[in-house]
Amino acid sequence: MKYSFFKGCFLSVRLPHLERVSVNVLGELGVELKETRGFSCCPEPVGFLSTDKLTGMAIAARNISLAEEEGLDILTLCNGCTYSLRHVNHALKADEEAREKVNEVLSETDHQFRGTVDVKHFASVLMNDVGLDRVARKIEKPLKGLTVAGHTGCHIVSPPEIMAFDDPFDPQVLDKMVNVLGSEPADFDLKTLCCGWTLTNYGDKDGADKLLGAKLESMHRAGSDCVSVICPQCFYQFDMGQLLASRRLGLDFSVPVLFYLQLLGLAMGYSLEDIGLKRHRTKSSGFEEKILEALG
Amino acid sequence: MVIRVNYDADDNLSVVEASEICLKCGVCCVVKEHSCHAQLDSQFSPKCTYVYDCLGMDLPSENPNIWLCVSCHKCEEMCPYEVSPIRFIESMKAKAFEDGLAHPVIFGEVANIVSTGFAFPLTVSSSRQRQQLGLEPLNESAAEDLMKIAEKTGLSGKIDKYRGEEL
Numbered sequence: 001m002k003y004s005f006f007k008g009c010f011l012s013v014r015l016p017h018l019e020r021v022s023v024n025v026l027g028e029l030g031v032e033l034k035e036t037r038g039f040s041c042c043p044e045p046v047g048f049l050s051t052d053k054l055t056g057m058a059i060a061a062r063n064i065s066l067a068e069e070e071g072l073d074i075l076t077l078c079n080g081c082t083y084s085l086r087h088v089n090h091a092l093k094a095d096e097e098a099r100e101k102v103n104e105v106l107s108e109t110d111h112q113f114r115g116t117v118d119v120k121h122f123a124s125v126l127m128n129d130v131g132l133d134r135v136a137r138k139i140e141k142p143l144k145g146l147t148v149a150g151h152t153g154c155h156i157v158s159p160p161e162i163m164a165f166d167d168p169f170d171p172q173v174l175d176k177m178v179n180v181l182g183s184e185p186a187d188f189d190l191k192t193l194c195c196g197w198t199l200t201n202y203g204d205k206d207g208a209d210k211l212l213g214a215k216l217e218s219m220h221r222a223g224s225d226c227v228s229v230i231c232p233q234c235f236y237q238f239d240m241g242q243l244l245a246s247r248r249l250g251l252d253f254s255v256p257v258l259f260y261l262q263l264l265g266l267a268m269g270y271s272l273e274d275i276g277l278k279r280h281r282t283k284s285s286g287f288e289e290k291i292l293e294a295l296g
Numbered sequence: 297m298v299i300r301v302n303y304d305a306d307d308n309l310s311v312v313e314a315s316e317i318c319l320k321c322g323v324c325c326v327v328k329e330h331s332c333h334a335q336l337d338s339q340f341s342p343k344c345t346y347v348y349d350c351l352g353m354d355l356p357s358e359n360p361n362i363w364l365c366v367s368c369h370k371c372e373e374m375c376p377y378e379v380s381p382i383r384f385i386e387s388m389k390a391k392a393f394e395d396g397l398a399h400p401v402i403f404g405e406v407a408n409i410v411s412t413g414f415a416f417p418l419t420v421s422s423s424r425q426r427q428q429l430g431l432e433p434l435n436e437s438a439a440e441d442l443m444k445i446a447e448k449t450g451l452s453g454k455i456d457k458y459r460g461e462e463l
């Protein structure tokens with residue numbers, strides 16, 4: 001299983017420890033990641049792809065063409081990158097006129113979009129290409145006794161016709177991935193509510209705090225020891241965002257966040273140090289004790 | 297409140313039609329677990345939801361709230377009348393950008409992507425962390441192509457114009 005590795009700019013610039021653990025864990029599962037030269041930002045869907053569609057599509061098409069030149073499907077680590085690249089891949093494969101228009105723009109570069117590869121989020125790769133059976137065989141230290149709130153995020157699920165990942169209103173895939181670790185998925189009521197990234201960045205802080213507070217309380221009420229995410233922006237919201245919001249809201253609990261591949265790493269026998277936990281801003285001694293117990 | 301749209305704000309007829317058929321039922325915003333997250337911004341209520349706010353302005357592209365939309369498509373999935381507010385809001389974002397009215401953070405991000413290939417600036421601290429972790433250094437090798445693309449589509453001109461107006 002070899003893929004062109006689209007690490008994405010937010011993760012590689014702001015959260016490189018997640019890149020490290022992702023490469024290590026996926027490698028152990030037989031996923032080979034090729035460092036494709038010349039990738040740029042996907043481009044980011046909220047500010048770029050929706051504001052200048054033609055340029056955004058051309059940038060995404062250029063990224064896809066680099067993987068096409070290597071004959072490899074793309075593997076991403078981010079919901080936003082997956083959204084931009086899959087949307088553009090889908091639109092250009094389906095619409096010849098749009099493809100010609102974008103390729104006309106790309107003629108300024110040495111690349112052309114041909115529509116020969118697929119774009120896959122790492123969670124899809126785990127589910128469909130590696131398979132949960134194979135993941136299960138790699139589990140050495142089942143995370144027994146750990147209750148995990150799965151936050152799937154928005155961009156990976158909508159619209160389902162293009163993203164083909166999970167039901168936007170009743171997401172189950174991440175819970176299955178949590179189950180395979182030996183841990184228990186939390187049943188919480190605000191499961192599909194957004195992490196609030198744009199409210200924090202472009203809206204009013206009170207609204208963002210209210211959203212994060214409600215979401216965290218819902219996870220806490222359901223007995224969650226931690227929240228697991230598959231998107232670096234969601235990660236940042238639940239880590240740094242939680243730290244700031246909980247100070248302002250005076251929360252008396254915390255729900256530490258882990259990128260799914262960090263949790264998987266722990267279940268495969270990695271230490272807290274190996275997964276880079278010391279770089280996280282939201283801490284919980286209860287969570288760390290439970291993990292140390294599970295790791296024996 | 298009557299939903300009003302400045303019809304020449306967008307030449308995509310289906311978007312205009314969509315905004316006309318919104319029945320102001322609120323489903324896209326008020327179901328907390330399944331609908332629009334922007335509704336949690338303190339200025340909105342079940343009586344004046346985020347989507348009414350975006351669809352109800354005379355000059356929607358001048359409404360700073362359009363930048364709260366995260367393009368999650370939940371409104372599109374929830375709306376019983378196939379209004380698709382997201383398409384409307386995205387086209388308003390494009391118009392706002394064209395008119396130099398983009399949120400400054402968005403503008404900075406777009407300009408950064410075109411000139412460096414990255415949405416977030418490469419910092420000394422991130423390079424150091426990557427080195428400590430044994431990861432390949434990041435570089436701006438895509439920037440040359442991206443600038444050619446932006447030149448061809450006219451985005452570079454918009455960025456220059458916006459920068460000129462800011463000075």
Ligand code: SF4
Binds near residue numbers: 372
């Ligand atoms: S797409 Fe935009 S308007 Fe629609 S629910 Fe999501 S954030 Fe709200």
Ligand code: SF4
Binds near residue numbers: 323
């Ligand atoms: S659900 Fe549809 S019809 Fe109802 S308020 Fe939202 S956009 Fe309008």
